[in-house]
Amino acid sequence: MTDDTPTDQPPADDGRHAAKMAKKKAARDKIMSTKTEEKGLVVVHTGKGKGKSTAAFGMIFRCIAHGMQCAVVQFIKGGMSTGERDLIESRFSDICQFHTMGEGFTWETQDRSRDIEMAQAAWAKAKELIRDPANRMVLLDEINIALRYDYIDIAEVVQFLQDEKPEMTHVVLTGRNAKDELIEIADLVTEMELVKHPFRSGIKAQIGVEF
Template sequence: MPRLTEGRRMTEQSPEADNARHAEKAKKRKAAHDRMMEGKTGEKGLLIVHTGTGKGKTSAALGMVFRHIGHDMPVAVVQFTKSPSWDTGEARLLRRFPELVTLHIMGEGFTWETQDRERDIAAARAGWERARELILDERHHMVLLDELNIVLRYDYLPIDEVVTFLRDAKPADKHVVVTGRNAKPELIEIADLVTEMTLVKHPFRAGVKAQKGVEF
């Protein structure tokens, strides 16, 4: 029979000792966490960017929208590329809370579907003007600008105009969330929180189409 070390004997013969060590480690972690949190007392309206090639950018943003709804805090959502004719699960759900959600679906589909740059630019401009109004409206605690990064990527809106407004005109207590891959460096620079979704594996590459309840 292999010889047990003192540490292994204590582990195998004394669960109480294991529990005591675990409790001591947890106590130290809590103390460190409490020290870190002592200076974290401020609140502010955040500019949040979800970007990257991985799936989940809009889904994560909608999670924050639903948290606001759960706290009875009004929100606004502007979707820049989705078309009003699309039957999406999020639109169905958001419309169930008209007293808390202002929803504007301003797109005409993806650019390869419209194949008309002038129409895409006009739709992006209309969406942006509505977004500005909603951000300045004190009723809304958060505004989600879904796929704004897409229209910025294709230069349908001037990045300088968007950055200047979000940096200088956004109310100090207003949260604004921007989604879409290929976020512009200028937007990332002024953001408070930036998350990049990384693509590791996607069923689309294996021939699986977008599915109800997962993608829309």
């Protein structure tokens, strides 16, 4: 046999890799076999990094793709056109309700009493949508900002999610500085970490990326 004689045997490294992956798959399958329960989740996206609402809308579009009724309540963002709202309202309004209840960020409105009034109205709408078991997911976009400024009582939000949310309804809450009380009761919490952001280099928010 010469060095260039063909062989059907995989290289030793490939064999070790296959054995390692087979062992990992067996362990993974064993773990997955114990995960049999389903429940409606309380999901929190928080942190200083970009992507909290973006990820949440990805979940909403996933529900839409599966034909699951869902809803969105925006607590802070005002009337500015956004891609996700325009698409949902023009193409998927039959399966996803979209309510923009805010009038802009707090530094734009500069009216605390008005901000509180709007946040309370948004929370009332949110409770209405969550109570409806037909909605499999309800996104409360930027509610953490309203909670941070005490426009809404965190104790009331926690009690409602624990006592009144239907068993199979997912509720997603986004925004910086999530309250500890909310994190405590959540099933899934993701903190977006800021590493780099173009805004710091003088680049403004751009269509298709931020809105």
